[in-house]
Amino acid sequence: MEKLKCLVPESLKRRVAESSIDHLPSLSSSLLQYFLSLPQFHQLISELAAEPSTQAGLCAKNKGAALELKQKGNQCYSSGDHSQALRCYSQALRLAPIDAHDTGKNLVATLYLNRASLFHKMGLPMESLRDCSRALEISPSYPKVWYRRGKVNATLGNYEDAVHDLTVAKNMETSIGGKKQIASELEILAQHHENKSAKPVHHSRKSVGIPDVPQQIKLQCVETADKGRGMISQFDIPEGSLIHTEEPYAVVILKQYRETHCHYCLNELPADTVPCVSCSLPLYCSQHCQIKAGGQIHVNCSSEINIHKKKFSCNEEYPEITGGSNCDPKPAHIPEHKHECQGVHWPAILPSDVVLAGRIVVKSMEQKGQVTDVPNLSEFLGLCESYSEMTSESKLELHIYSIVLLFCLQRSYSYEMSINGNSTSQIVILLSQIRVNSMAIVRMKSNDFHDQEDWFQKFSSGEADVASSLEQVRVGQALYRAASLFNHSCKPNIHAYYITRSLLLRTTEFVAGGCPLELSYGPQVGQWDCKDRLRFLEEEYFFRCWCRGCSKVNASDLVISGFCCVNPNCSGVVLDNLVANCEKKKPNIPETISNESHLQVHESGDIDVKKVAHISLDQTHSSLHIDPGYCLKCGSYCNLSSRSEEVKKAWIDLRRLQDSVASKDMCSTRLPDALRSLGLLRSTLHAYNKGIAEAEDIVAKAFCLIGDFQPARDHCKSSIEILEMLYGPNHIATGNELVKLSSIQLAMGDSTAANNINRASEIFCKYYGPHAPTIFPYLLVLEKERCRVIS
Numbered sequence: 001m002e003k004l005k006c007l008v009p010e011s012l013k014r015r016v017a018e019s020s021i022d023h024l025p026s027l028s029s030s031l032l033q034y035f036l037s038l039p040q041f042h043q044l045i046s047e048l049a050a051e052p053s054t055q056a057g058l059c060a061k062n063k064g065a066a067l068e069l070k071q072k073g074n075q076c077y078s079s080g081d082h083s084q085a086l087r088c089y090s091q092a093l094r095l096a097p098i099d100a101h102d103t104g105k106n107l108v109a110t111l112y113l114n115r116a117s118l119f120h121k122m123g124l125p126m127e128s129l130r131d132c133s134r135a136l137e138i139s140p141s142y143p144k145v146w147y148r149r150g151k152v153n154a155t156l157g158n159y160e161d162a163v164h165d166l167t168v169a170k171n172m173e174t175s176i177g178g179k180k181q182i183a184s185e186l187e188i189l190a191q192h193h194e195n196k197s198a199k200p201v202h203h204s205r206k207s208v209g210i211p212d213v214p215q216q217i218k219l220q221c222v223e224t225a226d227k228g229r230g231m232i233s234q235f236d237i238p239e240g241s242l243i244h245t246e247e248p249y250a251v252v253i254l255k256q257y258r259e260t261h262c263h264y265c266l267n268e269l270p271a272d273t274v275p276c277v278s279c280s281l282p283l284y285c286s287q288h289c290q291i292k293a294g295g296q297i298h299v300n301c302s303s304e305i306n307i308h309k310k311k312f313s314c315n316e317e318y319p320e321i322t323g324g325s326n327c328d329p330k331p332a333h334i335p336e337h338k339h340e341c342q343g344v345h346w347p348a349i350l351p352s353d354v355v356l357a358g359r360i361v362v363k364s365m366e367q368k369g370q371v372t373d374v375p376n377l378s379e380f381l382g383l384c385e386s387y388s389e390m391t392s393e394s395k396l397e398l399h400i401y402s403i404v405l406l407f408c409l410q411r412s413y414s415y416e417m418s419i420n421g422n423s424t425s426q427i428v429i430l431l432s433q434i435r436v437n438s439m440a441i442v443r444m445k446s447n448d449f450h451d452q453e454d455w456f457q458k459f460s461s462g463e464a465d466v467a468s469s470l471e472q473v474r475v476g477q478a479l480y481r482a483a484s485l486f487n488h489s490c491k492p493n494i495h496a497y498y499i500t501r502s503l504l505l506r507t508t509e510f511v512a513g514g515c516p517l518e519l520s521y522g523p524q525v526g527q528w529d530c531k532d533r534l535r536f537l538e539e540e541y542f543f544r545c546w547c548r549g550c551s552k553v554n555a556s557d558l559v560i561s562g563f564c565c566v567n568p569n570c571s572g573v574v575l576d577n578l579v580a581n582c583e584k585k586k587p588n589i590p591e592t593i594s595n596e597s598h599l600q601v602h603e604s605g606d607i608d609v610k611k612v613a614h615i616s617l618d619q620t621h622s623s624l625h626i627d628p629g630y631c632l633k634c635g636s637y638c639n640l641s642s643r644s645e646e647v648k649k650a651w652i653d654l655r656r657l658q659d660s661v662a663s664k665d666m667c668s669t670r671l672p673d674a675l676r677s678l679g680l681l682r683s684t685l686h687a688y689n690k691g692i693a694e695a696e697d698i699v700a701k702a703f704c705l706i707g708d709f710q711p712a713r714d715h716c717k718s719s720i721e722i723l724e725m726l727y728g729p730n731h732i733a734t735g736n737e738l739v740k741l742s743s744i745q746l747a748m749g750d751s752t753a754a755n756n757i758n759r760a761s762e763i764f765c766k767y768y769g770p771h772a773p774t775i776f777p778y779l780l781v782l783e784k785e786r787c788r789v790i791s
């Protein structure tokens with residue numbers, strides 16, 4: 001793509017740089033003409049969109065490679081290298097064409113059988129059972145699979161199923177010896193069953209739905225003076241209420257999670273992954289997800305398509321959003337991987353947002369029942385766009401990707417699709433809409449402890465870490481049409497989370513009727529200082545934020561990266577140049593913009609503003625002297641450049657300690673060095689500087705690792721004190737730290753853990769409602785341990 005960018009002549013680049021949305025059709029047409037004249041462009045397209053029929057693509061099935069992997073898997077199985085055998089079988093399944101045969105048997109069915117036998121041997125009967133059923137769906141008359149499933153069902157205590165499967169296996173078996181052997185196994189099974197009436201184990205995994213107490217919450221889309229459209233509630237909404245749920249219009253998994261998460265529901269993959277039937281790229285957690293995603297030659301979901309023509313308009317009642325219900329009562333299901341399947345390269349190579357755009361284009365065309373013209377997407381989707389605000393570089397990229405994507409879609413989806421200035425400009429607009437409207441789907445970084453009975457013992461002996469169970473990672477990118485209408489606030493009053501692909505929005509405080517409902521697009525007060533938040537929002541979303549966090553001086557923004565006063569008796573804060581300049585700009589906000597008084601219910605931090613900055617909020621900001629290097633409270637001067645140097649040096653030791661904790665390899669000087677550095681931070685930075693909270697957290701983890709829980713608890717408490725000040729006491733960030741603190745307390749047998757567990761549970765409930773234990777199964781581990789320790 002970089003090559004193509006360099007080839008664009010300067011005159012066209014200039015037109016792109018100066019272009020606005022109105023210039024798009026003619027500009028796109030000129031760029032299209034130019035690229036069509038370039039042999040390099042045609043070369044790129046033929047590489048990206050290999051002919052499906054030739055099966056030449058990077059992601060195509062490959063029988064030879066699958067057979068080799070099967071062979072290797074069998075060898076590893078025989079030599080007892082089970083994990084390598086599992087890798088080989090799973091990879092072979094990914095590559096094996098569905099209709100390929102090996103020694104008279106369907107290759108895919110054989111691979112499922114081999115993997116089922118391996119799972120059985122590894123003590124994973126549920127995985128084995130599922131693989132047997134998959135093999136039987138492909139080859140129902142495969143006696144070895146019936147036999148294996150019978151044995152697995154016997155292991156699981158599913159007596160009747162076991163008898164059924166073994167009987168089928170016996171009837172299918174051709175050799176007399178084989179029949180006899182199965183008959184004797186059936187006899188043993190019957191005797192065993194008489195002696196012990198085993199409890200059957202359920203076949204399916206526990207599925208997680210989205211039940212919640214339905215509430216009649218009416219939301220409205222309104223036009224605002226400064227933020228475009230936005231959502232408000234018509235009536236008062238209590239804290240912790242579910243206000244909106246929605247299925248995505250389209251989703252794409254991020255590249256780094258392709259091997260670890262299901263390409264449809266984005267949950268972590270189980271060991272028995274299910275590949276796409278027609279290409280070797282996607283992996284699914286189940287056949288259900290595989291079928292929903294499409295990519296199967298035989299799948300035809302057109303009858304399920306539910307055309308959704310409603311365009312959102314402002315100031316009308318928002319009929320599709322009611323708490324506890326889905327925004328689209330009959331979500332249209334259009335297989336999203338189907339059109340990009342069968343071995344083509346482009347979905348594996350193009351950036352995620354471009355692949356997402358491809359999915360949106362195809363879905364919108366199918367919904368409109370047309371395969372020749374790209375619909376008017378800005379009208380159809382009704383989303384805001386950001387083209388004119390983008391940098392010249394980003395605009396050029398958008399144009400190139402739009403043209404490339406259209407050619408890829410034409411090759412792999414519809415040869416009749418017309419590609420011209422109009423259609424390419426539609427894709428440019430779509431990509432700019434995706435930029436400011438798509439949402440990141442997150443998952444917990446690790447749920448390792450989930451099934452481990454001895455998890456808490458591992459934590460107590462320093463083998464396991466709580467932090468990884470509280471960290472979230474972005475696994476996917478999705479477009480939710482209705483949720484795109486919620487604006488941002490750095491002090492949000494709603495919170496977004498995901499169950500599989502479904503988005504849920506919940507209030508995190510009481511919201512009075514008529515008030516805006518706003519979530520955080522990333523940065524929040526307490527997380528970043530104001531200048532960093534503003535920069536992020538301007539770069540990513542192209543607006544200057546005037547939310548209640550960015551338009552009013554607040555304690556958090558003053559102290560989060562502040563230094564302490566040189567006067568040891570003064571609790572004031574000293575700001576550096578960048579922070580001071582940003583804070584200075586906060587005063588004199590026009591009433592219409594800063595008027596968010598309804599949102600200022602829990603401004604507990606404001607009391608501390610007086611303490612740390614010695615200002616009265618009644619005063620106008622023009623009387624507040626914010627000068628870099630001078631204490632806001634007593635006016636003492638301090639040399640910030642030498643202090644910054646000391647802080648930088650201190651962080652070298654703390655980062656070393658952090659690395660040692662991560663690698664669980666602590667040399668004897670690490671901790672004393674880091675403790676000295678923490679002392680230096682405490683004497684240099686303001687007491688509520690976020691850096692100190694981070695350092696305290698690192699030190700607490702290090703003490704946990706060496707099993708010294710008392711100092712671990714004290715450092716964890718110090719970290720919480722700072723976070724409570726920065727975010728407020730009932731923020732999810734405080735909840736996360738409370739989980740760590742109560743884990744340490746339980747490891748010490750300290751009964752005060754109970755209060756912290758209760759507090760953490762209340763916070764998690766506010767943010768996640770009844771889904772809290774689903775999203776953080778660690779809460780259940782804590783609860784269990786609490787019952788054991790404090791009984």
Ligand SMILES: C[S@@+](CC[C@H](N)C(=O)[O-])C[C@H]1O[C@@H](n2cnc3c(N)ncnc32)[C@H](O)[C@@H]1O
Nearest residue numbers: 227228229384436437484485486487488541543
């Ligand atoms: C996901 S959309 C939100 C809905 C949008 N206001 C609309 O009319 O469609 C994101 C865009 O809304 C605007 N926006 C969101 N929050 C804002 C805020 N706090 N202040 C100003 N503009 C905001 C920005 O233009 C941003 O790029």
